Amino acid sequence: MSPNPEKLADQLHSAAIHLLRHLRREDDAIGISAPRLSALSVVVFAGPVTLGRLAATEQVKPPTMTRIVTGLEKDGLVDRRDDANDGRLTQIHATAKGRRVLAAGRARRVATLAAAVQALDKRRRRELRSGVRVLETLNSSMRESSGDR
């Protein structure tokens, strides 16, 4: 119970790495990679977004996002549309298929994890829940402190 932030930070980092490695396999199974799924998720839930904004949200440089969006568009999951007011912007819209695939992908990807979560007893699940909430706080504080846009 030592208040050792370094150790805690390190454990958290390691746990996050291994968690994602597990989940990557599920992503592979459904045929959409983690970065694409994550970007698609933003587009679906945060409505139409410009490419640059999407890149910033995903903590990625614009060229990278250009390619991800191109991939999503080729699969018919999103649309590119020129902004009516500003010709430089391209708005990324989710297609119906995009929403469908996202739902399916989430379900599939989360299934393994959800199963493991479900196996936890009530107390642990509650602990995990508040831990995740703190983690989100942590993320947004780091985002602010290191040049956002």
Added chain:
Amino acid sequence: MSPNPEKLADQLHSAAIHLLRHLRREDDAIGISAPRLSALSVVVFAGPVTLGRLAATEQVKPPTMTRIVTGLEKDGLVDRRDDANDGRLTQIHATAKGRRVLAAGRARRVATLAAAVQALDKRRRRELRSGVRVLETLNSSMRESSGDR
């Protein structure tokens, strides 16, 4: 407070992704990528390891680990040595430089995260700690359920 494992699993996944994206930048700053750092960490702490075992630990296929080890070796962080008893095996040893660099890298990488952790109040820090502990449980349960060896 709804007992919705799917939602919780999804939030966890998203939070983990964004956390690692933050930390990747720190890895870049020190000049060693996350996969290499993670592999090096195993070699340092788990003593000499065969390549195959290292690959399994890192949840990666052997060819991938071959390349990672080659990179580490080129930087003088690990050594390859033939096993005395079994000519097929190659034991991966950490060098003194490897240990040094690992320590430095960990410190640096964890610094940002530790700073954010430190900014949390006591209660949240405690919540995070128990959350991480549950997360570790989660990981090992997933590892067991999907063919580990």
Added chain:
DNA sequence: GGAGGATTGTTAGCGTTGCTAACGATCTTC
């Protein structure tokens, strides 16, 4: 209203990571 600078997205090109398939070398078993 037009010139110059800023912003946005794209293309080009590089390095790393992940995979599968195929192969040589070595051990093990019969």
Added chain:
DNA sequence: GAAGATCGTTAGCAACGCTAACAATCCTCC
């Protein structure tokens, strides 16, 4: 000793991440 299993490597593919350089568009300011 021959046949099969195991281990690591090589070869070749696709996806991600980056920086640098560019075209198009907007904005500012004279």
